[in-house]
Amino acid sequence: MITGERMGAVDENAAALGVPRRQLMESSGNAVARVVREVAEPGSSVAIVSGRGNNGGDGFVAARFLDEFDLRTLLLGRPETIGTEIARENWDALEEAAYETRVVTDSQNLELPTVDVVVDAILGTGIAGDLREPAATAARAITAADATVVSVDVPSGFDADGGDHSDDAVSADHVVTFHDTKPGLEALEATVTVADIGIPAAAERFVGPGDVDLARPAGREGRPYVIGGGPYTGAPALAAQAALRAGAELSFVAAPDSIAGEIQGYSEDLIVQPYESDRLTTARVDDLVETAERYDDVVVLGPGLGTADETLEATRRFLSSYTGPAVVDADALAVVTEVETEATLVCTPNRRELERMGGPATDSIGEAVDEIESFAADLGHVVLAKGADDVVTDGERTRINRSGTTGMSVGGTGDLLAGIVAALLDHADPLEAAAAGARVNGIAGERLAETKHEGFLASDMLAEIPAALWGDADE
Numbered sequence: 001m002i003t004g005e006r007m008g009a010v011d012e013n014a015a016a017l018g019v020p021r022r023q024l025m026e027s028s029g030n031a032v033a034r035v036v037r038e039v040a041e042p043g044s045s046v047a048i049v050s051g052r053g054n055n056g057g058d059g060f061v062a063a064r065f066l067d068e069f070d071l072r073t074l075l076l077g078r079p080e081t082i083g084t085e086i087a088r089e090n091w092d093a094l095e096e097a098a099y100e101t102r103v104v105t106d107s108q109n110l111e112l113p114t115v116d117v118v119v120d121a122i123l124g125t126g127i128a129g130d131l132r133e134p135a136a137t138a139a140r141a142i143t144a145a146d147a148t149v150v151s152v153d154v155p156s157g158f159d160a161d162g163g164d165h166s167d168d169a170v171s172a173d174h175v176v177t178f179h180d181t182k183p184g185l186e187a188l189e190a191t192v193t194v195a196d197i198g199i200p201a202a203a204e205r206f207v208g209p210g211d212v213d214l215a216r217p218a219g220r221e222g223r224p225y226v227i228g229g230g231p232y233t234g235a236p237a238l239a240a241q242a243a244l245r246a247g248a249e250l251s252f253v254a255a256p257d258s259i260a261g262e263i264q265g266y267s268e269d270l271i272v273q274p275y276e277s278d279r280l281t282t283a284r285v286d287d288l289v290e291t292a293e294r295y296d297d298v299v300v301l302g303p304g305l306g307t308a309d310e311t312l313e314a315t316r317r318f319l320s321s322y323t324g325p326a327v328v329d330a331d332a333l334a335v336v337t338e339v340e341t342e343a344t345l346v347c348t349p350n351r352r353e354l355e356r357m358g359g360p361a362t363d364s365i366g367e368a369v370d371e372i373e374s375f376a377a378d379l380g381h382v383v384l385a386k387g388a389d390d391v392v393t394d395g396e397r398t399r400i401n402r403s404g405t406t407g408m409s410v411g412g413t414g415d416l417l418a419g420i421v422a423a424l425l426d427h428a429d430p431l432e433a434a435a436a437g438a439r440v441n442g443i444a445g446e447r448l449a450e451t452k453h454e455g456f457l458a459s460d461m462l463a464e465i466p467a468a469l470w471g472d473a474d475e
Ligand SMILES: NC(=O)C1=CN([C@@H]2O[C@H](COP(=O)(O)OP(=O)(O)OC[C@H]3O[C@@H](n4cnc5c(N)ncnc54)[C@H](O)[C@@H]3O)[C@@H](O)[C@H]2O)[C@@H](O)CC1
Pocket: 007, 008, 011, 021, 024, 025, 028, 051, 052, 053, 054, 055, 056, 057, 058, 083, 084, 122, 123, 124, 125, 126, 127, 128, 129, 130, 131, 132, 133, 135, 152, 153, 154, 178, 197
């Protein structure tokens, strides 16, 4: 089962792996034609009704595989307004190759030819809102026609994710959907065929540019609240600055007053909120929980806190009363399995921290994928296990991140990751935020390795985060 949004991400990942959408469209159209051949008697008449998006493009491709039928292809709208280059190329090919085509620009004039089979390629997962004209009239005409209806990907007018549909949605006899079934199709009475269109498994398994697309902030969003510092000062400062580089609007650091000035001294961009102490103690917990929940922040718990008994007790208490989202890193990880929490956590252990949490002991994170997956399932939280390959899993969905470079084994890069994930967690699903964060952090390192080789610092990486996050964003 795959949502339209995730399908878009996977398809972008496939393109990055060298399998562009043009190729997928060829497979999709071919798959549609196969189903048409199954349901149509030899020599019968077939009409393909295409919209101006890629769903329509699948219809144009299908036409080239259906030469044995009495076939015509209708385009709803003017050819110049076909929305994507690959759909347009396939339309042009039909015209060049003298296929029977018809352009319908006025829905009032839409008259479906009397045919045995109609291919509904008006629109697919790109639908937004109720059907507009001329799609609405065309969809009604298809439903009313005395023909077998084969819908491409989803019945046009149907929301494949929610299963909701406008009153005009096409009523299909057969649906040929691609790669995986869509949530909304389950409720349909139509026969659903899931066609393999050649998307490599790696496009789902490995974190790619599509995953970053899903998690990327639309503008400045979110105000992460870093609870860290005490024995160490650099870690919370790096996490908080990384969050700002990843789109956060403001970055707060709650830290002991003994070192708050030092943290502020690293960066004038941070809002440091000192509390009276030289380390985190249980006396602070109620205030911290109250502040985090009042402002609806994403918490980063752990950087630089240290392992004093009273600090660990304070992190236990924090987690048992906090109910919002949090990235848990470093020393705070040790207590996650000891408490019941209603919070939504992304835990970011390296292999030593993973073992200390009660997770699998391994020399290589990338070789313990199944064990880490079951550990996350038991834990009930997202685990982002950091290694040469990162494993990101919520116990059901598991992604491997391959970005990054050996120079990143320098201190502080984990703090950056925690800050980036916190910024993305403000608006993205926890697994997607963790997966995208891991990729972005790794790309920031790769960019520096081009000139600094093994010698760059975590603080150098801060300036690379924006390009890593937005560098391949669509215009
Ligand atoms: N994502 C993928 O990996 C693949 C997608 N493919 C096809 O591409 C489709 C998605 O293509 P697109 O994203 O171009 O979107 P669609 O072709 O589904 O729809 C976009 C078109 O519909 C119009 N539209 C949107 N909402 C409307 C409404 N309420 N009333 C009337 N018109 C409306 C838009 O103006 C646009 O012209 C899939 O359903 C599938 O058929 C396949 O070609 C291959 C692989």
